[in-house]
Amino acid sequence: MSTPSTVRTIALCFVVALLEGLDLQATGIAAPHLIREFNLSPAALGWAFTAGLVGLLPGALAGGWLADRLGRRRVLIAAVSLFGLFSLLTANSASYTQLLIARLVTGLGMGAALPILIALSSEVASRDSRNMAVSLTYCGVPLGGACAALIGMFAPVGEWRLVFYVGGIAPLLIAGLLMLWLPESRPLVSRPLTLSQSTNVVLGRQQSRSTLLLWCSCFCTLMILYMLLNWLPTLLAGRELSRLDSSFVQVLFNLGGVAGVLVAGRLMDRQRSLLAVAMVYPGMLLALAALGYLKQLHLLYVAGALAGACAVGGQLILYALAPRLYPDDVRATGVGVAVAVGRLGSMSGPLLAGQILAAGAGVGGLLLATSTLLVLAAASVAMVLRQDSRVNEGEPC
Template sequence: MSAPDIRTTRARLIATIGLCFLVALMEGLDLQAPGIAAQGMMSAFTIDKLHMGWVFSAGVLGMLPGAFIGGRLADRFGRKRVLMASVGLFGLFSLATALAWDYNSLIIARFLTGVGLGASLPNLIALTSEVAGPKIRGTAVSMMYCGVPLGAAGAALVGVNDFGVGWHLVFYIGGVIPLLIVPLLGFYLPESQAFAKAAGGDVKVSELLFKGGSAKPTLLLWISFFFTLMVTYILINWLPSLLIAQGFTKADASWVVLSMQIGAAVGTLFLGALMDRVPAWVMSLVIYIGILSALAGLYFSISVPAMLVAGFIAGIFTTGGQSVLYALAPLYYPAIGRATGVGSAVAIGRIGAMSGPLVVGKMLALGTGTAGIFLACAPGIVVAAAALCYLSAAKKIVKDQPTYGSEIKPAVLNGN
């Protein structure tokens, strides 16, 4: 690759990661927003914890069709176009959340926000992984995805001080800024070269996911995504309420959530860089042992400083581990169907993300304590760990166009 080509490719890499980071930042804020606003929303709409669980799950339920349809449309019409539409959609309905007039309108607004959020993520992953190439894919995706925990940390800061606006403020912010980002994407985001070269072709979803050796990695990815996102979203949605139930103040709970999201940003960057250097089975052990340790810490901590440390560790391994899965998924699908393959895994993960908060809401309504909630997470973590270990033996598809990443360093392929 000549020097001018390298400079052009580097510019595409920086523009893509930077703009996708901004979208991820707002996605993270909106994902954390219901957890931060939960107490105010329950008071405003006179609902109990069980009904609040449906508010949490409505957004995640919207992500399920959003992720799959967004990925499929992106493989047909382009990552950039679908990402712009997705960002506009979740910005618009985040504003609608703040303006909801009753419980039903709140549920509808959260569902449609989730559709936009779900459709954006496969495109963020596909754009970033394709511009980086297989050799720095983990690092590039983690740099983009660290916007999610940083955005969630921003939501936690809003929870600490809402400037008298109340629970609506976080949704106003989560609505206006994405709408301002859309024109930036239109002017400055380059379309994926891998998509441009594959444009015009098509592949059946069943063949992409289950034939030609794809069935094994597809199913293992789905299992890992399901249980990892289930635990991650239990913490995102219910941790503030669980902490308040343990005797901590609302401000204490917001600081712990902030600590968790700072840990998530650190973990996303660290684990993403580590992924480019070690086999998948090593990553599995690191991530899921870390998650189990964090859950134990969250239960046994009785002081605010200890809880801040436990929250920080939880963020490192839950959201950080999630970013590793996002970076791994593109390795198993060709460019012609990559967004569809990634979108299917994200969609399955959203089922776990939706079911987790719902189950916890029901358990809390039945009087289950914090210990029962954390213990219920453990079996799923063990299953996810086993699936990711086994995934390291699956064949990867990594033959893409020359990229900036291909000029830098070798990757760890095939799990060894």
């Protein structure tokens, strides 16, 4: 992973992931201001969160497949340009309808970018460092979230548009750098697979069981993660934390996510993937309970960092595992479909949390809902890892 071309590719993928992480959390950061600006109910705010996530689903499906056919580089540049432009349009929304449309199309661009970033970083690294390469790329997402939280912390009161301006201008600048410096990861095949052929490979006899289990874990894990990403600022505001303290918990959530990503990637490269699963999923439940019931501020800081480490670390395990399951000519497609299924969970999470909170179930209701999802996610990914270890020389538990 030390050649100049490899380092440059991973660095560029990291920057794109950072910008995606910033935009993914921008709506959550702006949420308290959006409620006042557009006079939103909790249910309407849930749809504002969900609009961007709805775009992520077809974006991931189309982005992965187009990247396998047209090339990773070309499709990534188009995706980054798209989400930068519509983030700028989000900042200039004059109505709730315009806000929803802008977030929807922003999501299309971000959805297309993520599976390409994962496939690129996995392909350019050596076999014994692929998981760490994906980790280094993906840790840009929580760092971008931390940047969004810092913008929210230090922006002038009421200036909710600033985070969207940053999330719009920077991707357009980075798209130019991608044109100059990003190489194609592999030569294009002369006769690329059709969508039907790609689907048959992804769901073929050898991959079907692992694919379905991976999808199950992606759905449940991202459902929980996006409950946290979107509702954490509002929940913390309800705990009567100051704006500064609430923003700091979000910063720690994202910095914890960076640590969780790097630790999980290191454990996977050292053939300890099941240990990573055993640490991440119980830790997620513990952190959620702590955020819901602890009252001491310093303990809330610790709980926020732990929640980020476990939730984002769990997502990294899935994204590092996905490229290992598929051959080169459908790798981005396979990763894209897994990401898309996860996006279904990410769309469902904020809506489910909104309904639970609107019904008055509070944090206890959220914990009850997430505990079942955590068990299902952990069991599914553990079964995929066991099957993958038998195929790839055996991996210790």
